[in-house]
Amino acid sequence: MKITRTTQILAASVLGLALAGAATPAMADDDPATGGVDVSVNIQPTTTPGQLSMTVADNNGVSLQENGSDAAARQFTGTLPTVTVTDTRTPEEIPQGEYWAVVGQASQFVAADDPAKTIGPEYLGWKPHLISDSSTGAVAAGEPVSSVVSDGTGAPEVGLKGQELLVSSANSADEIGTSQVNADLALRTPADVAAGEYHSTITLSLFNQS
Template sequence: MTPTSRRGLSARLGVAALGVGILAAVGGGSAFAADEDTVDVSVEIDPAAEPGVLALTVAAESAVLTEDDAAGTNRTFSGTLPTVTVTDTRLPEDVDPASFWYVMGSITDFVGNAGQPDIVSADAFGWYPSILAGNPSGGDQVVAPGDDVDPGTGGFRDAELLASVDSAVDAAGGAYAATAGLLLETPASVTPGAYSATITLTLLQG
């Protein structure tokens, strides 16, 4: 690079570094800043997808149930499970053709914040899974949602949210998102107050 070209590069870098400040110096005469403020700029960069990994992520750490319109003698409260995504960065040739994977959910009882009696989730909680993304358009399903679980059936202990349909080989190299409608059903006589429970989601491979 010649000295002249280096000087030219230095000048261009100087303009880039000055940024907005260069505008105040354009034109004759003196210039001053009448007022100024600042803008913070931030970015969060996730780790690059690691090859050869089957991983589970959840879009948010909490869900809120709100009461539905009154119907019958019970009270019902509904909400939505944050989006759950299974990402499989494995190559198909690295996956056992006889293997499969699935996501299971379990929930604790609902505990009151002021000593109210617990609401037993096995008797009162249910969910309704659905697939949001990942299956090819117009093609065979790669993943499928788990079965619906109605409140009061005692079935919500290890409930399936989504699963690979056949061999996990078919799902290799893809990302699959699911959610579920959440439903809590209590007697009308339930003690008022705030309650909380924890859903645990587990990605298993067989």
């Protein structure tokens, strides 16, 4: 249609020029018909898939201080920096039955002055605390664990060797949101532990599970 219409307009223009010297009213009678076509497009906003992510608050490490020692054991305590898990996925993006967990693993404490002096991760325990949670109650702090040198609380005496800090339920629609957690740390050793400055690393990992 576009080609035919263009040809008609051009023909009328040529004819009008040819007839200009003969009679002016003929120009009005031969004006070409014109029309317009509305062109529209609806451009949707760019969307990106939601994500499940974890961050640890800025920190300079944790310096454990002696607190709660007795004749049976030496105890050193501190607080884990705040850990934040954010889930921005939609329910449709989360497979049915999937849940996530933040798991902590401590490395061996090694003395700065003598690498042969060590304290195993089984002597480090923690007690997680849920600080805030914008999900609909589907996220909970992990269970406390104690050093293998009992602290008398009744917590499992396994140490920090792959323990859950924060865990969601398996209801994908409820776990969406932001949750924050920290933990009380307690290194409880035998009373005759060798003196020295020791260093360890706690590795926090966010796992998706089903």
